[in-house]
Amino acid sequence: MSDFSRGLRFIRLAASLYVAIAVIYTTNHILSQVRTFARLYMASYDTAAVQQDAEVAVKTSQEMLLWPASPLLPEHTSARATDEIRMSEDIFLSKAFSQSMHPLNVIPYYYRASRTFEQNDITITTLVTFNRFKVFSELVTRYQGPISATVHDKPSAIHALLDALHDLYTSTPAMSTYVDIHLVLTPFDRQLNTWRNAARLFARTEFVMMLDVDFAICTDFRSAIRASLDAKIGQILKEGHAALVMPAFE
Incomplete structure (x- = not known):
């Protein structure tokens, strides 16, 4: 070469x-x-989301939850059965949803039903998104019983959601009587188990029925189940050894 x-x-x-x-x-x-742009964008998004969340959560974030001390106190303790255990709502919720994806803001009882329910009643627990408000209204009108509903949306859309939710709550007479609404604000789209668990956690009766919001109530199963609570099947339900599965026909 x-x-x-x-x-x-x-x-x-x-x-x-x-x-x-x-x-x-x-x-x-x-x-x-x-990468620098992405970090700046996420920082600005998180800041805006926190500010919007704070506007909605201000009514509940400082509340304290109270539990009475156990009546079966050991002899060596100085506590009394009338003493109350205090815990902030924020701490309780952070532990209850510790396995969920964060950021997550749970606001229990954003709207609270005016009626007081018996403990052996049956609360329908369901989750609702912005586009399912119409069928949710139909479910409430048909059931005429306690409902615990989680309403989810992203923090960036919270103002439009609250306006629509207010219109729904005030335009459906049974809503303010029977329905507890719990808000869940998170940027994630599909935390379905978290939303269902929130509705179940804040149900105010001993028995719950998990129901998709799109299902229509076509039988009076609530009265039938409550009438059988003193029978054998009712005893098994009370003991927590059984669950009822309702066939879906509609």
Whole structure:
């Protein structure tokens, strides 16, 4: 191989190496700018979301939950059966939903039913999104019993949601009588188990029925079940050894 060929080959190799280094440097610079922009965007989104959440949550974030001390107190304790255990609502909710994806803001009883329910009643627990308000209204009108509903939306859409929810609650007479509404604000789309668990956790009766909001109530199963609570099947239900599965016909 001549000296000229070797020199030309070296020049080509050096040029290829230079191009490769330039591509790597340029790509890394672009990716660095993208990462910086993404961090700034997420920071601004989180700040806006926290501010919007705070506007909605201000009515509940400082509340305290009270539990009476157990009447079966050990002899060596100085506590009395009338003493109350105090815990902030924020701490309780953070533990109750510790396995869920965060950020997550749960606001129990954003709307609270005016009626007082018996403990052996049956609360329908369900989850509702913005586009299912119409069928939710139909469910409430048909059931005429306690309902615990989780309403979910993203923090960025909270104002439109609250306006629509207010219109729904005030335009359906049975809503304010029978329905407890719990808000769940999170940027994630499909935490279905978290939403269902919130509705079940805040149900105010001993028995609950998990129901998809799209299902229509076509039989008076509530009265039939309550009438059988003193029978054998009712005793098994009370002991927590059985669950009833309702066939879906409509």
